[in-house]
Amino acid sequence: MKYLSTRGDRSERGFCNILLEGLAPDGGLYLPAFYPKVDATTLARWRSLPYAELAFEILSLYIDDIPAADLKRLCTATYTETVFGTPQITPLKKLADAHEGGIYLEALSNGPTLAFKDMAMQLLGNLFEYELGRRGEALNILGATSGDTGSAAEYAMRGKQGVRVFMLSPHGRMSPFQQAQMFSLQDANIHNIAVEGVFDDCQDIVKAVSNDLDFKRKYRIGTVNSINWARLLAQVVYYFAGYFQATSGRVQATPERVSFTVPSGNFGNICAGHVARMMGLPVVQLVAATNENDVLDEFFRTGTYRPRATAETHETSSPSMDISKASNFERFAFDLLGRDAARTKELFGPTLARDGGFTLTPAEFARIAAYGFVSGKSTHADRLATIRSTWQGSRILVDTHTADGLKVAREHLQPGVPMLVLETALPAKFADTIEEALGFKPEPPPALRDIEALPKRFVVIAPEVTAVKRIIEAHCRDV
Numbered sequence: 001m002k003y004l005s006t007r008g009d010r011s012e013r014g015f016c017n018i019l020l021e022g023l024a025p026d027g028g029l030y031l032p033a034f035y036p037k038v039d040a041t042t043l044a045r046w047r048s049l050p051y052a053e054l055a056f057e058i059l060s061l062y063i064d065d066i067p068a069a070d071l072k073r074l075c076t077a078t079y080t081e082t083v084f085g086t087p088q089i090t091p092l093k094k095l096a097d098a099h100e101g102g103i104y105l106e107a108l109s110n111g112p113t114l115a116f117k118d119m120a121m122q123l124l125g126n127l128f129e130y131e132l133g134r135r136g137e138a139l140n141i142l143g144a145t146s147g148d149t150g151s152a153a154e155y156a157m158r159g160k161q162g163v164r165v166f167m168l169s170p171h172g173r174m175s176p177f178q179q180a181q182m183f184s185l186q187d188a189n190i191h192n193i194a195v196e197g198v199f200d201d202c203q204d205i206v207k208a209v210s211n212d213l214d215f216k217r218k219y220r221i222g223t224v225n226s227i228n229w230a231r232l233l234a235q236v237v238y239y240f241a242g243y244f245q246a247t248s249g250r251v252q253a254t255p256e257r258v259s260f261t262v263p264s265g266n267f268g269n270i271c272a273g274h275v276a277r278m279m280g281l282p283v284v285q286l287v288a289a290t291n292e293n294d295v296l297d298e299f300f301r302t303g304t305y306r307p308r309a310t311a312e313t314h315e316t317s318s319p320s321m322d323i324s325k326a327s328n329f330e331r332f333a334f335d336l337l338g339r340d341a342a343r344t345k346e347l348f349g350p351t352l353a354r355d356g357g358f359t360l361t362p363a364e365f366a367r368i369a370a371y372g373f374v375s376g377k378s379t380h381a382d383r384l385a386t387i388r389s390t391w392q393g394s395r396i397l398v399d400t401h402t403a404d405g406l407k408v409a410r411e412h413l414q415p416g417v418p419m420l421v422l423e424t425a426l427p428a429k430f431a432d433t434i435e436e437a438l439g440f441k442p443e444p445p446p447a448l449r450d451i452e453a454l455p456k457r458f459v460v461i462a463p464e465v466t467a468v469k470r471i472i473e474a475h476c477r478d479v
């Protein structure tokens, strides 16, 4: 499989070339040259596979520069019951709602950091170690986090050969639980850097270091952000796994179809659903659910894409969806525009820069329906009400992000079509809002109960680029 850029670069890279890269050289995002099609026979064969083997089957359609035996070993080492808590890896829970077809939660958050980002990041850690080992190279991952992404990256990269992680976070601004999750890691290759400032200061420092091309090259600076194609590909697997579980035991005369609702921010998770659907997974609707930061909901309702300024971005009770622009969205737009790279480049390049947004033509907008996309949004009050009704109706506790999905899912139910809502985090991560809704705090999983009492390992710095560079230099010298 070769990869191309949404903005027209066709230098025909293989998977391992783009694995360690961020954006394509022309500023676009990488996509496979085509989506391999999965027919009914293949679906029937995949249905009974354990998760790790299903992952191998799907990944091998997109990766031809890693020997099959190695890729299989990496998948098997990643998707284990030990790491993800159950043999199914992403089990379904059926809600008590009366909907014919059923409403299900697909659990994606039983990995080490209790959020769905582990599903892809754990694989990425193993792929990075493998590829860097093959090349005899090392990589310094530099990132900024306000919570979920940073901890998922650290837990995926801890102890990995050839990888060091330098993770910036705003000093004193993460929840005590999130801080403890990251700062209690004692692995020598993980470096927590608490910046005296806000998240944007951290982000600015990362950008400044990455824009210093000499430094970037000399110290082999890389990232693990959500535009990485390998992360997206890993996420495609659980759409298939969810489909197989929801349709097991049903009459197979006609291919059963399902819908998915996905709590969305950067459009990474739901974009994987789009890829699964393009491969032929029988998906009726892909429902994008947003919180008050409704860039995506606005787009799917009106055809206008209008990223927000930082000052316009609300702080909400589903903070992992508090985004101003949906960084993966260009991938779907490229497909929607008939893979017209010139049009994609025009819209996401000059037009966005000049007008701060763009509007599709009526003909382009009309094509969205053919891709199954619809959308909706929730408010804080909606999420509280959903957490309450789900607890009362089904005795299931959901977190604020999943509540957002569930609220919007109920607005898009279709007769006889099972609706799968992706559970993107566990309630223990957002205990204060659960308490606000229900009057009690959720129990963290037993292994994490005492995490806040563990010794912490981090340094505090002023918000200065040179301070971060000095830390990276120092650690590269001593290995």
Ligand SMILES: *Cc1c(COP(=O)(O)O)cnc(C)c1O
Binding pocket: 115, 116, 117, 148, 149, 226, 263, 264, 265, 266, 267, 268, 269, 270, 320, 321, 401, 424, 425
């Ligand atoms: C990252 C995240 C999201 C948003 O996912 P995207 O891929 O950015 O759309 C939703 N919920 C939780 C809990 C997350 O951590």
